Amino acid sequence: MKNVDDLIESAADLAERGLSKGEIADELNVSRETASWLVERSGTAPQPSAPETADTAGSADIHVDWSAIGRDSKRMGYVASAMADLLAKHGEDVDLTIGIEKAGGPIAALVAHKLETDLGTYTPAKHQWEEGDIDELGGTFSRNFATIRGRECYVVDDTVTSGTTMRETIEAIRKEGGEPLACVVLADKQGVDELDGVPVYSLLQVISVGKEADDYQS
Numbered sequence: 349m350k351n352v353d354d355l356i357e358s359a360a361d362l363a364e365r366g367l368s369k370g371e372i373a374d375e376l377n378v379s380r381e382t383a384s385w386l387v388e389r390s391g392t393a394p395q396p397s398a399p400e401t402a403d404t405a406g407s408a409d410i411h412v413d414w415s416a417i418g419r420d421s422k423r424m425g426y427v428a429s430a431m432a433d434l435l436a437k438h439g440e441d442v443d444l445t446i447g448i449e450k451a452g453g454p455i456a457a458l459v460a461h462k463l464e465t466d467l468g469t470y471t472p473a474k475h476q477w478e479e480g481d482i483d484e485l486g487g488t489f490s491r492n493f494a495t496i497r498g499r500e501c502y503v504v505d506d507t508v509t510s511g512t513t514m515r516e517t518i519e520a521i522r523k524e525g526g527e528p529l530a531c532v533v534l535a536d537k538q539g540v541d542e543l544d545g546v547p548v549y550s551l552l553q554v555i556s557v558g559k560e561a562d563d564y565q566s
Contacts, residue, residue, distance in 0.1 A: 355411060359383065360390030373474060375450070377507050377535075382409040410554050412507050412535045418451070427551070428458030431532045434549040435463065435502050438529045444494055444501035446470055446528075448517055452505035455534070459504050466494035468501070470520060472513045487520055496524035503531040508550065511543050518544050 355376060362372045373383035417423045435442075442465060447456025449471045460467040472487045489495065503517055514531055521528050528546050536550035 356386050356390045359386035363387050363390065371450075371474075373509075377412045377414075377451075377509070379409050379509050409509075410537050412537065412554060414506065414534055417534075418454075424454065425458055427534065428455060429462055430551055431455070431504065431534070431549075432459045432462035434532050434551075435459070435530050438502075442500050442502060442529060444468060444496070444499045444526070446501050446503050446517065446521065448472060448503065448505040448513060449490075451507075455506060456504035459502070459532070463502070465502070468494045468496065470517050472516050474513060487516060489520070489524070496521060496526035498525040500527045500529050503528050503546075504533070505531070506534050508533050508536045508538050508540060508548065511538055511540055514543050514548065518546055 355378070358376060359372055362375055363369075367375065369383045369387060372387060373379060376383060376386070378386070417427055442463070444467075445456050445460035445463060445465045446468045447453040447459075447470070449469050453469050456469070457467055469490045469492075470487055471490065501521060503514065503521070505514065505517075508514055514533075518528050518531075530547050530549065531543065532549045534550065535552045535554050536548065537554050539553055539555050540548050542548055
């Protein structure tokens, strides 16, 4: 994708397919607020009473397009090796890797293979989100993969936008009796070193610089 118009068109297509705004945010690697704005701009949802302009809405967010990696299994394997290397310093006793769905799942599978761990997946609450308080929703661990069972684990996702999804996953793991030792992502848009006491590693940190950066809360 080259510009905002491409993102708006993609948001419209995803909305017409029935994806929630939270899922659209996940697919486009943008914040939930930016996803809402894109859908509204596309005309597939009712316009707000005081619509934001293209100059103000979502201007502090950053879209990360890593499809050149995602569409090629060999490239994905190379990237997963680098991500696994970032986690390896935490020792050889960890035997579980948790991928955050959707995009984090395939990456986590490759990371788990490199680290020779079991694989689990977590679907965050944002996949159900349309409008309102996301705290009223809940995420789930898939029963088709490994369970926490009180184990130490790693957490894998594609991007960190605000850290909300990663924090939710960390909390969910702890509620299941597990202990996340480290998280790793392809790109970090927030510049975080740790979340809730858990170190966060990234291959890339993409930081907004300029007058919009002070208002960046995606």
